[in-house]
Amino acid sequence: MKNGFRQSMAWLHTWTGLLVGWLLLLIFMAGTASYYREEISRWMRPELPRSTVSSDVAAANAVRFLQRKAPQAESWTVTLPDARNPAMRMFWRNPESMATPPAEGQTRRRRGGGRFGDATVDPNTGQEVSARETRGGDFFYRLHFDLHYIPVIWARYIVGFCAMFMLVAIITGVITHKKIFTDFFTFRPQKGLRSWLDFHNVSAVMALPYHAMITYTGIVTLMFLYLPWGVKAAYPDDPDAFFSEAFARMADVEGPAEGRAPPLPIQQLLDSARKEWNGAEVAGFTVHRPGADNSVVDVLQRDGHRLSIDTPSLRYDALTGVRLEGSPAPGGATQTRGVMYGLHLARFADWGLRALFFVSGLIGCLMVASGVVLWAVKERPKHAKSGRTGFGLRLVDALNIGAVAGLPIAFAAYFWGNRLLPVELAERSAAEANVFFYAWGAALLAAFIWPKRMMWAWQLYVGAAMFALIPLVNALTTHAHLGVTLLQGDWPLAGVDLFMLVFGVVLAYCGWRMQHWQPPLSAAEKKRRQQAAAAGAGA
Structure with a gap:
């Protein structure tokens, strides 16, 4: 030091x-x-449809669906809808005897055809939803x-x-x-x-x-x-x-199912859990050994205003509704x-605190981006004196363009891929991720080929256009566009479209500023120009 x-x-x-x-x-x-x-x-x-029913009705619909779909399952797990996520997700585990090995070259088992199954269900009707x-x-x-x-x-x-x-x-x-x-x-x-x-x-x-x-x-x-x-x-x-x-x-539920007996309505168990939690909402439940004499139900509390990620759960006898145990008090x-x-x-x-976290995260992105750009700005005058740009500065310039201006292109491309890739495409989620990295790779490659100031402007303009056009692409490909979501007051969906539009405008402004930005003159250059101007005036 x-x-x-x-x-x-x-x-x-x-x-x-x-x-x-x-x-x-x-x-x-x-x-x-x-x-x-x-x-x-x-x-x-x-x-996915919007949920218009209570969580008790949704839970009852989920149980009826699972009784039809997976009556022999060892367990059912249901995630109930809420204001942020209207879909009802459920998973089940079949007996090992029902497992079927994947076909040659198949990386994942067909849904419902192996040991594990899952479904997305409309909470209003209890019918499975076919979603991309x-x-x-x-x-x-x-x-x-x-x-x-x-x-x-x-x-x-x-x-x-x-x-x-x-x-x-x-x-x-x-x-x-x-x-x-x-x-x-x-x-x-x-x-x-x-x-x-x-x-x-x-x-x-x-x-x-x-x-x-x-x-x-x-x-x-x-x-x-x-x-x-x-x-x-x-x-x-x-x-x-x-x-x-x-x-x-809580301890794992072990042992085989014994006999068959009708359980209590799931609404009764959820209501018991709410009373135990002084009105706190239920996030979901797991039924172990469904339909058996020794069936038990675990009820999980929804994340509310608790700082801790560890939420309480309760276990009930599915036939009598007797509370068996609860999650131990944490140390x-x-x-x-x-x-x-x-x-x-x-x-x-x-919603307000989440927006504050989000804005703080964006400020963090600006902090990191300005930090890597600042290094290049500080180094450039040193290289200017030698008359050539060194490898290190050229590398940093390319990485700065490809990351700071190129990542927005990749993020926008991910949303474009969601709307434009065929809905029936196999391994579609992996294809969407590939679109993200293809777009980012193209931006990085362009930055390495020509790491100049205009490349900054071009990539920012491309990102701006891609973000600003997402609401239009959404309107052309789905029914859940701003013309519908704004009229219905569906702000979670409308908010995504509106943010895309606003962020596109911000990127366009950044691109315009970069295109028209002129670096300030150094002290030596100012002095040289003043001397040249004085000499011209004296002549």
Whole structure:
């Protein structure tokens, strides 16, 4: 630290941010989109009907459907509809004797033809809904910590490595700032490097508590992957026992079904759970050994305004309605971990707080993007003196264009793929993900071929056009467009279309600014021009 502590922290801040900045931008953008993954998933399955019945009616319809569809199943699991997700999802597990091996070359078993089955059901009628196959918003959720095309375990190590670098960059950035509160209010446009530095500072300080929280809690969510040795030391033979004890889970239901007997109406069990929880809503339920004398039902509480991700559950005898047990009271460590996880996912947030989280995530994207661009802006004058652009700067310029301007193209392409790919296409959800990466790969390739300022403008314009046209493509291909959703007051669906339009306008403005931007003259260039002007006037 021969240059002093603060200078050393500035050096560390620069390089920890730059080395993982482009992947961090992908993680931040996908994670930010995940705050509305339920709304995105619904938009990407326009065939799903809106729920107009109570959760009790939906639950009764679900049970009747499963009694017809999977009467011999070992268990049924039902996720009830809510305001954000009107569809009713259900899964069942058939006896092992009913499992059929996949055909040669088949990577997944046909739905309902193997050990496991699933269905999406209209809660109003109890009839199965034929909706397009898509990962919806879950694609972004998984992308922000599982990446894609690489083994999940390696992806999570990579994301954790990036998160740790991000945490170091946040801490060193705070240390580096001499006037951190002043920087919140300081932005000087049209000042070249100074403007980029001000923009980076403002975007960093504006949501600093959020940046620190989301980075630290992101690491905590995967702490057992990164630090598994304690569990292995305490539970060398049965690591699953640790998770059952630590996360306050009810015991697994074991043993075969015995006899046949009609169960109580599911509404009665749900009502008992609500009374136990002082009116809290039910998220779903699992029926073990359905239709048997020893059938039991687990009822799960819906995420409400609890900070913790760990929600209570209750177990009832399906025939008598007697409460058998509830999830154990969590200890202090479990509660702390649940709150950390809950803060990261923000499932507790109402619409206003979720919007605040989303805006904070967008500011985080701007912070990361301005940081990687700032490095190139600072380096360019050094290369200008030598008369040529070095490999390092050219590489960073290309990556900046391909990530900052190219990622919006990839995100928009994902939504286009959802509307334009054939509905009957096999492995359709994987094809949508491929569209995302094909578009991003094309943007990166173009940036490497010509990493110039006009490439910034062109890619921003392409992203703007693709986002702004999504509502039109939606109107041409589905019935769930703005002309319908606005009249029906269906704001979750309309909000997705409206955001696409607004974001397209923002990207178009950025592209226009980049196209017409002129870098400010350096002090040496100003002096040279003044001397030339004075010499011309003297002549």
